[in-house]
Amino acid sequence: MSDFDVIGHGWRRSTHCNANGTCVEVAVLSPSGLVGARDATYGDRSPVLTFGRAEWSGFIDRLKEGAFDLPQ
Template sequence: MELFNGMQASALTSVTWTKSSHSNATGNCVEMAELPGGQVAIRNSRDPEGPALVYTRDEVAAFVAGARDGDFDRMIG
């Protein structure tokens, strides 16, 4: 299967989606899944059949490090 940004998340049938323990009751969260080959897919938990974005592990690591450092805090404040 070819993996690409914007592919239907529903096409990723053999992966396990993980939601943050910080997600709220209204479902405002993203879910992530490790893909064969080490890439990571991200989807909107409110639209599990919708599109998924596909990133490398290094791209996800850079994002997580930035989130931990507060780089994106102004977007949620």
């Protein structure tokens, strides 16, 4: 985990998330501007992965392209 406080940031999750909370939450971590991702199951107790904005944007682009979809 990084050297900044991640509690209280605007953590968001997809509206397609399961009711049991098994999903990923993301937030912009100020003042660094890094994007954090964590397991919603553990909330504030979850380890946080951090990404630069360019890394996160590239990841989202690849998601939209279907790069991580399972073969049909």
